[in-house]
Amino acid sequence: MDWGTLQAVLGGVNKHSTSIGKIWLTVLFIFRIMILVVAAERVWGDEQQDFVCNTLQPGCRNVCYDHFFPISHIRLWALQLIFVSTPALLVAMHVAYRRHEKKRRFRNGEKIDIEELKNEKFHIRGPLWWTYTSSIFFRIVFEAVFMYVFYYMYDGYQMPRLVKCDAWPCPNTVDCFVSRPTEKTTFTIFMLAVSGICMMLNLAELCYLVIKICMKESRKTT
Amino acid sequence: MGEWTFLGDFLEKVHKHSTVVGKVWLTVLFIFRMLVLGTAAESSWGDEQSDFMCDTQQPGCENVCYDKAFPISHVRFWVLQIIFVSTPSLVYMGHAMHTVRMEEKRKMKEAEMEARENKNGGDTYYQQKCSVAEETKLSGWDEAGGQIILRGSLLNTYVYSILIRTAMEVAFIVGQYVLYGIFLETLYVCQRKPCPHPVNCYVSRPTEKNVFIVFMLAVAVLSLFLSLAELYHLGWKKAKEKCSRSYKASPSTAPARLESAPQAERAQMYTPPPDFNQCLSSPNGKFISPFSNKMASQQNTANFATERVHGQEDAAGEGPFMKSSYVESPEVASECAAPAFPENYFNEKRRLSKASRASSKARSDDLSV
Numbered sequence: 001m002d003w004g005t006l007q008a009v010l011g012g013v014n015k016h017s018t019s020i021g022k023i024w025l026t027v028l029f030i031f032r033i034m035i036l037v038v039a040a041e042r043v044w045g046d047e048q049q050d051f052v053c054n055t056l057q058p059g060c061r062n063v064c065y066d067h068f069f070p071i072s073h074i075r076l077w078a079l080q081l082i083f084v085s086t087p088a089l090l091v092a093m094h095v096a097y098r099r100h101e102k103k104r105r106f107r108n109g110e111k112i113d114i115e116e117l118k119n120e121k122f123h124i125r126g127p128l129w130w131t132y133t134s135s136i137f138f139r140i141v142f143e144a145v146f147m148y149v150f151y152y153m154y155d156g157y158q159m160p161r162l163v164k165c166d167a168w169p170c171p172n173t174v175d176c177f178v179s180r181p182t183e184k185t186t187f188t189i190f191m192l193a194v195s196g197i198c199m200m201l202n203l204a205e206l207c208y209l210v211i212k213i214c215m216k217e218s219r220k221t222t
Numbered sequence: 223m224g225e226w227t228f229l230g231d232f233l234e235k236v237h238k239h240s241t242v243v244g245k246v247w248l249t250v251l252f253i254f255r256m257l258v259l260g261t262a263a264e265s266s267w268g269d270e271q272s273d274f275m276c277d278t279q280q281p282g283c284e285n286v287c288y289d290k291a292f293p294i295s296h297v298r299f300w301v302l303q304i305i306f307v308s309t310p311s312l313v314y315m316g317h318a319m320h321t322v323r324m325e326e327k328r329k330m331k332e333a334e335m336e337a338r339e340n341k342n343g344g345d346t347y348y349q350q351k352c353s354v355a356e357e358t359k360l361s362g363w364d365e366a367g368g369q370i371i372l373r374g375s376l377l378n379t380y381v382y383s384i385l386i387r388t389a390m391e392v393a394f395i396v397g398q399y400v401l402y403g404i405f406l407e408t409l410y411v412c413q414r415k416p417c418p419h420p421v422n423c424y425v426s427r428p429t430e431k432n433v434f435i436v437f438m439l440a441v442a443v444l445s446l447f448l449s450l451a452e453l454y455h456l457g458w459k460k461a462k463e464k465c466s467r468s469y470k471a472s473p474s475t476a477p478a479r480l481e482s483a484p485q486a487e488r489a490q491m492y493t494p495p496p497d498f499n500q501c502l503s504s505p506n507g508k509f510i511s512p513f514s515n516k517m518a519s520q521q522n523t524a525n526f527a528t529e530r531v532h533g534q535e536d537a538a539g540e541g542p543f544m545k546s547s548y549v550e551s552p553e554v555a556s557e558c559a560a561p562a563f564p565e566n567y568f569n570e571k572r573r574l575s576k577a578s579r580a581s582s583k584a585r586s587d588d589l590s591v
Binding site for chain 2: 003004007019022023026029030031033034035037038039042043046049050052053054055161162175176177178179180181182183186187190
């Protein structure tokens, strides 16, 4: 999976983020994407191959695997990371729109420094504040939704060692054994903990932005 | 190795702003840990489960026995180790970047004020320049070189990051020993449901794995050693600086203060030495720690107390006074810095008051760093 493209896009947004936003991005790349690519994909790599059922009935193993793992953890995490990163694209689009506006004004004859335009850092104020805040809000929502989906789909966050399966064509209730359950549980809990940390960072950033704007407003009125 | 680029890019930035030992540590991390893990160790552990054979036909027995033998694979353990050991450096980097940003903001403000002053008149320009120079020293940013100098809170962050890194390294080494011991055995005897009885299981490529285990352990110990060397290097430099500063400022300082300076917490290395004389001589009282005021008042109280006590025994001369004080309070003699000094020595050195001579012993609770 090519995460480099995502890094390129989010790197651009990083310039216009708050400090907490920058920390969030670092945590995202190092503790989530990197762990997913370097470690977790190897752990789940042989999950169907080494999913063993105590039966000789052809097809029973396939059906049981499909029944207990409708969507693999790895793919769910990849989806979660994509959804959680997407709101930042809203901010990138808004910044690009502002730059485009400035370029248009330059073409219409206003004096603007081209170099400054390229490297300009937009402060989080006005409409950009609304875009940025809503992107953080959506990030928090997506994180929470995915954490719940994990919990609901797999009945908690622990990978069972043994699952009992009686889906057709298995002739009776058959014991099936999951591959590497302890290691999978370790990584599931790790990824859950990091999701929690990311959510806390997003909440902190949201509070920071709201408090800042309230203080500014109160200073203006007094 | 391409998958490590996320971490690699961040650590490249850290590399620029580290000490020499820090740079060596980062190079060891990149080459001996990340590269070896990514290229060699991964392929060695690639077939660890598929070639983990158990002497049984019981379905599921191999799975559960592999899970029991390797709760977390060595390779994943090392990946987590590398990430957790690198994390403190990232925190330091964040602080350094924050310092850089604050510096840039300050420069922008300075430029703005300069422009404003040039319009109005250049009165306050030089004053600002001086305060700016002071702030630069405190912030630890060298304008000329463009390099971050480890000073003040940045130095503290750096030291904390090394301490945490060392703790993580030790934790992971101990963790690896607890989980697996040092060497992997070829044979693993497993008894776990649904295996019907104790079953012989054979690990895939044990010798090759042992080579890599020993190698990664050795590199971890080397990294630990480098971290400790860096701490020592920073601590020794700071202690030397502090000693020479406090020695220059007050030659009559009790030796106990100089002795306890190197023993002071490394994290508080930068706290100015709580020296009463330095407090008096320094023009900028605001930079002195509050400890020195406390010591000054303690010294004063002691002086007043001894003056009251000894006030009535009018010393016939300085000689008998000295003798009597030693006799009356023997613990003074043991704690006193120089009981072996000739009598005349004190007479020459300190002429402040008779009482102060008696209270000039080195008290162990003088230094409260």
